[in-house]
Amino acid sequence: MAKTASSRKWLARQQTDPYVKRAQREGYRSRAAYKLLEIQEKDRILRPGLRVVDLGAAPGSWSQIAARLVGRGGRVVALDLLPMTPLPGVVLLQGDVREPAVLEELVTQLDGAPLDLLLSDMAPNITGLSAVDQPRSIHLVEIALELVRERLQPGGVFVVKAFQGEGFDQMLADIRQSFQRVVTRKPKSSRPQSRELYLVAKGFHP
Numbered sequence: 001m002a003k004t005a006s007s008r009k010w011l012a013r014q015q016t017d018p019y020v021k022r023a024q025r026e027g028y029r030s031r032a033a034y035k036l037l038e039i040q041e042k043d044r045i046l047r048p049g050l051r052v053v054d055l056g057a058a059p060g061s062w063s064q065i066a067a068r069l070v071g072r073g074g075r076v077v078a079l080d081l082l083p084m085t086p087l088p089g090v091v092l093l094q095g096d097v098r099e100p101a102v103l104e105e106l107v108t109q110l111d112g113a114p115l116d117l118l119l120s121d122m123a124p125n126i127t128g129l130s131a132v133d134q135p136r137s138i139h140l141v142e143i144a145l146e147l148v149r150e151r152l153q154p155g156g157v158f159v160v161k162a163f164q165g166e167g168f169d170q171m172l173a174d175i176r177q178s179f180q181r182v183v184t185r186k187p188k189s190s191r192p193q194s195r196e197l198y199l200v201a202k203g204f205h206p
């Protein structure tokens, strides 16, 4: 099948990207691993025994890291639209976070107990049209924030990918209302030309 210009560009970037090579060498499922590892180094969000949900988890590098760091006493539930290859120590769910039945299943997998940490690296399929992509990405953050407000322990932590643009400031203000401290992180492994960044929100108060 003929390759489109954008898939050729993607392939070329994958072949030269140092983080892609490093992920292959170090056994991570994607280069996204290094974003979470950098956040972990600065913010110390993962530790043994925590109960973690990973939204937008496929192919699974964040869950790999989370499962390792929470250990046997913790729990990691991972959700994605896409199927994922099984990962030791991780409960995998496939579905769309925008569907209430999928969220219900997620809550069931937590045995009704509150969460210590909600991770969301969700991103919509990018069309290149910011009038379409930006509201979709904000909507995904809003859904993750709803889950936070329903399920996070007081004092819990929320790490979420967001894209700078229309609606960002308002969404940030909304998150700030529920947390003692919110910082923005732009990991080195996040491509400089991308408007993505991560919000690390600590000290949840319902």
Ligand SMILES: C[S@@+](CC[C@H](N)C(=O)[O-])C[C@H]1O[C@@H](n2cnc3c(N)ncnc32)[C@H](O)[C@@H]1O
Pocket: 029, 030, 032, 033, 055, 056, 057, 058, 059, 060, 061, 062, 063, 079, 080, 081, 082, 095, 096, 097, 098, 121, 122, 123, 124, 125, 140
């Ligand atoms: C950047 S990737 C995540 C990479 C992942 N953190 C890792 O370490 O491998 C973003 C993911 O968000 C998922 N996603 C986007 N919209 C979603 C939705 N509505 N429900 C569930 N997952 C979604 C996509 O399928 C995609 O796999």
